[in-house]
Structure formats: structure tokens, C-alpha cells
């Protein structure tokens with residue numbers, strides 16, 4: 001019992017000390033507005049979020065092709081990314097895209113529609129993201 005507790009504490013210290021520096025830059029979100037009280041379908045949403053930028057599934061690790069706006073749609077679920085700076089091009093990795101969505105869900109609830117600003121998602125500035133039913 002005692003040993004297990006001590007082991008746990010050391011394990012957590014280890015995880016904190018070594019995991020943090022290895023992590024990719026954390027995506028931060030702001031202006032989160034929850035736009036509905038009804039959660040959308042979990043699976044459909046996961047498919048839709050990978051349709052952004054013409055598809056970032058599998059080995060594609062970032063939003064490619066520098067689009068100025070993009071939609072990720074599956075069934076009745078839709079994500080859109082739009083740069084805050086006019087004419088700016090989207091430049092966001094899959095990791096940061098998924099982190100930003102998680103951060104917005106942490107505010108609104110899992111799969112609750114939102115609008116939010118993702119910090120630094122474009123070449124010059126931030127991007128506005130909307131998630132909702134199409």
C-alpha cells in the first residue's frame with residue numbers, strides 16, 4: 001500500500017518532469033462562444049475535423065496548400081477555419097488543430113458547437129474556428 005503510493009508519486013514526478021518539455025507547443029484558444037446546447041455526433045465530428053484543408057487524415061500532419069479558408073464537413077457536422085487577418089493563409093498542424101478543438105470542448109462540453117479563435121493558426125495571425133451543424 002505504502003510502496004504503491006510512493007511509487008505513484010515518483011511516477012507522476014517523472015511524467016511531469018520529462019513529458020512537458022517533449023510536448024509540442026500547446027495551442028491556445030480564446031473568444032470561445034458555445035453556440036448550442038446540443039452535442040453533435042462524436043464519430044461524425046471526428047471524421048469532419050480530419051476533412052479540414054482537403055483532408056489531414058493518416059500521414060498528413062498539417063493543413064497543406066495554404067488555403068485562405070477551409071471547411072471540414074462530414075454528414076451534418078462542419079468545421080470552418082478563417083484567418084483573422086484578411087488574406088492570410090492557414091498554417092496549422094494536425095496536433096495543434098486537435099488541441100484547439102479539445103480546449104474549446106473543455107469550455108463548452110464534448111461535441112458542443114462553438115466559435116473560437118485559435119492562436120497563431122495562420123502565417124501572420126490567428127484563425128477563427130467554427131464548429132456546428134451544417
Ligand SMILES: *[C@@H]1O[C@H](CO)[C@@H](O)[C@H](O)[C@H]1NC(C)=O
Nearest residue numbers: 031082083084085116117128
Ligand atoms: C474572429 O473572431 C473574433 C472574435 O469572435 C471577431 O471579433 C472577429 O471579427 C472575427 N474575424 C473574422 C475575420 O471572422
Ligand SMILES: *[C@@H]1O[C@H](CO)[C@@H](O)[C@H](O)[C@H]1NC(C)=O
Nearest residue numbers: 066089091092093122123124
Ligand atoms: C508554417 O508553420 C511552420 C511551423 O510553425 C513554419 O515552420 C513555417 O515556416 C510556416 N509556413 C509559412 C508559409 O508561414
